[in-house]
Amino acid sequence: MEKVLLKNLGKPDSHRIENYIANGGYRALEAALKLKPDNIVQMVKDSGLRGRGGAGFSTGLKWSFIPKDPTIPKYLCCNADEGEPGTFKDRGIIDNDPHLLVEGMAIASYAIGAANSYIYIRGEFAFGADRLEAAIKEATEKGYLGNNIQGSGFSHNMYVHKGFGAYICGEETALLESIEGYRGQPRKKPPFPALSGLYAKPTVINNVETLACIPAIIEKGPKWFSSMGPEKSPGPKIYCVSGHVKKPGLYELPMGTTVRDLIFNHCGGMLKNRELKAVIPGGVSAPMLTTRDLDTPLDFDSLAAKGSMLGSGAVIVMDESTCMVKMALIINRFFSHESCGKCTPCRDGTPWLTNILKRIEGGQGRQGDVELLESLCTNIFGRTFCPLGDGAVMALRGALKNFRDEFQYHIDHKKCMAS
């Protein structure tokens, strides 16, 4: 398969604009500027592109919600917070091919009529932030950003905004709060960002990978894009594989590649040829799959049908030696630590879960703990303000559903069954 998202990875100085242009870069932007903005929105709609940030919402549809009134300022925000554990795809693009993102954002901004855009990048990505700043400078010098881009009459400025280490700031409305200088906590919706987003102006928030798909859609056409992978979630997808496989890393493959194909074909199989125990298919909030589910295609709808989700495309592979109680604890501790504190069930519920898991894992489990965990999950799920709290429950429920006996063993025997 011809790569479009990771095509420049590994090439020398792939981050420099000369090399990007030499490889065909910025042609999509030049072509786009000759189209009407509405046509671009339609092309993205036709391509079937769904957001790669986790929720899988149609990107073209999201753009089409932006009011057309030219007197209202509009914003594009690129979500480069990449906080979901196991995810490192956006960073791959930013570090190695920053112009791909800049070009995608310039096209998107033109399509929605945004004169300014922000890249909200997690604070730890200092290297990537520098690369982006440099790329923006290069692009501005070459006339791909700034005033009157390529004589089209369209002007656009792009800014890099660094986060301060909160997972919640990847949630789109918390991200907006953070850019505005407030504490990163989600806003209530409605109003949705498309009507009242950054500084209460119409705003599109898209993930890095989503925006990186745009130049290819313009150049190769929506048909090319939609013909790849399943009809309802087409296109190329970057899978971030980590855990007990021989060759972890980033894999750009057609959407809908199966778990088996990814692990045993592309990643070279299990590390030390141990037995596979479980796979988290889409970042730590996604409930885990087991050996029974190896033929599940990794796309939005197939995973949803299995009660899990594609999320950010972070595939975490665990072999037979993995303690599921410890795994559940680590994941849950992440969520309780990252809970923003706004709503009651997540703020006070997730640390409670963590404390119980800590006890079970440490050999201090009590009879009834598993039932208590389940009951607390019921009390949290579907009642939180944003999806973070739900994510914590989905992950834990996945572990409890598939490995309940391991939890009970820990409680009964004060030690682990797996290791």
Added chain:
Amino acid sequence: MHGVIIMATVKINGKEITVQDNTLILDAARDAGFEIPTFCYQADLMGIGSCRMCLVEIEGQKKLQPSCITPVLHGMSINTETPTVISARASMLEFLLANHALDCPVCDKGGECELQDMVYKYGPHKGRHAEKKFKFQEKDYALSPVIIKNSNRCVQCQKCVRVCAEVVGANVLGALGRGDHQEETSFFRHFLDCDQDGNCIEVCPVGCFMRLPYRYRTRPWDLKGADTVCPYCGTGCRMVIEHRDGVLIRSKAQLGVGLNSETLCARGRFGCDFASSTERLKTPLIRRGGSLEPASWEEALGYIKEHIPVNIGNKMGGIASPRLTNEELYLFQKLLRDIFGSPNLDSTARWEPEATEGFIKATGMDEGGVSVFDCMESDSVLVIGSHLSDENPVTDYIVRRIKNTRRMSLIIASPREMKLDSSATIKLRHSPGREAAVLDAIALAVNAGKPSPAEGAALKDAKIEDLIASAGVTKGAVEQIAQRLLAANSIAIIAGMEFLRHPEGIPELGLLKEALKSSGKKVLVMPALDRANQRGAWEMGVHPAFGPGYGPVKDKGLGCAGMLEAANRGDLDMMYIAGADVAAMHPDEEFTRKALLKLKLLVVQDIFLSETAKLAHVVLPGSSFAEKEGTFTNQEGRAQIIRKLLPPPGKAKRDLDVIRAVGEVYDPSFGPKMPVLVLDEIRNAAGMYAHVSLAFNNKRNTENKLDNRHALVQGSATSALSVTRFSAATTEPEGRFHLTTGNHLFHSGRFSRRSGTLLGLLSAAVVEISEKDAASLNLKSGDKVKVKGRHYEAILSLKTKKGSKEGVAFIAENYDDVPVNRFFKKGEPAPRVDITKVTY
């Protein structure tokens, strides 16, 4: 909004109800009679939907939805009492209790805590949390002299943060940390230099924010309370005052009650302890051989009878404080006019009677009450001549809160920076005392340079350029204001005490009002007054030029200044001063004392031995607002009842009884005896009060119907007021700063100086100048400076304000140690002062 109102019909628990589209499910459910518990919801704060107590089931939706931020949609079917909803509520409470300190037995809030009530009502009644709790801190920590905090009890509703930002506008609270370590507090728990109004304490549903010195002094069930009205400014906040063992220990406001709902300012919330001050007068005093000696009532009244002949007429004068009740003030003027036959009456030592009369007329007080909520429904609101944020803090809250939820413009014209500026659409910094020029310039700009017929002669020769120069403003700013006013269909003007300090602005206020009206606008004017019952005092006829209900009087008498002059000349022999500290408040202290000392008889009725009382021949101990019944009329013209909490201390009497006792010395039938009977007489004498209703909902409620319109007074049918033109005041030529005065945020007149708690907030006097001036003088906030005028100089500490007009210095009139009236001299131009740094 003038659009069509769209209605939506929804089913709540099977009951059909039609409400306005966009109504919150919570409100619709309450309308339908179903109570939904809440923590983070509060009618007058922006919804955040975070506590999840109010989750309800909407048919067809998988997840429960927060009813406090979800509007109804036509056809929705909502269930608020299903097993899932009920268990969700219980589970939220279980979560809240998980990390909660559970120290109810030592918590101030125990007994009036929303968390306790909620758990009692909605469960769970058994705890499952058996993990180690997270503790924010071991010990309560003080956030200010009046606020102390214990974060371990927090339910994270953010009300404290939101009330401080959205209503008070101080915006000094926020949250530290995240997740279960989130703590609502000040910036890194630093000591707060804020408005100290304690609204954060009031809105806190649990015992996180507590008040000092109240903490640990009592349990709520040991308190006895009375519904009353704040005795300080003209806003007229409703409050509950409470005592334990005869000591007034707390004043608080209640959600949904009064125009202020839960809010008060520092004076109202912390300043009522003056009533239980040990310095209260407890017995009558008579001057014997140079000093004031305790006496019995018989002796005191006998002394008065001996010295004041009936029908003494012109030789007598009376001044009664605008902090007395309507009933007392009415009886006082009746005593002076009917018993003593004297027309010399006033309710203030601070302003000329012609100024007050003109101000009443220009602001249309004689046309009846004007609700602040109606004002805030206008397209444009102009605040002028008022330092609203300091003088009427809760009015400032109401304006800010409503402004932030509506499309409207707020225009503020003032020399000093004020907190409300941050909500203003346009702010105009003009030279002090130049309200007249500002108003004329606006009036001309509104009419594109030509005076309207209404302004006629007054503005015939006025040139906008001259006016702008005199006001110290730019033409652009004035034109911007004019544009806003022209674009508005309805306009409200809030006009404050500066008009009385500089009365040449009064006629112009009336002119602008007429000009706007004649161009087809709906115009409302609301006075902003700094004394609780100033409006009542006028409406009861405690004024030399008019009687009750602004009706005409046979003979016009002298006002305070006139009486003092007459006393000084020897034309006035006796004065009866009730509650007013003339010696402290009248401009030019030296002259005032001299004049008062010339009186043959000075009777002072007060609750403290004031500066004036110290000069008296007879001192009669009266009662504070906490010890009597009656009514106050606030600045809007709302008559509100005050109620008795405690008996007057010692031999002191209710003021009504004192005034009546003096009257009965001459006419045994002088009365009536009871406040309600006096009110009946007032209803007859002043038609404005004929239909006023004193009924109100005095119980905490969530309906938030704050605009109790039945309490507004009607227009007067007999009003015979006129507006006097004052020539523009001159200012001394020397000195860098123009000296201005007014009330400090924590004080009101001199009388708040008897509140130990308020004194604790700010004891030393402060002079305020702009940051720019300070920088050019090499001074900074907190420096000790010398303020030197022609007649007086004082050492004060400096406070700088960013946006204030340059060349203006402000000293609050509330400090005994810096009697600002000593800078002023009768008949001389307004003082200018120099400010220099003091180094020791």
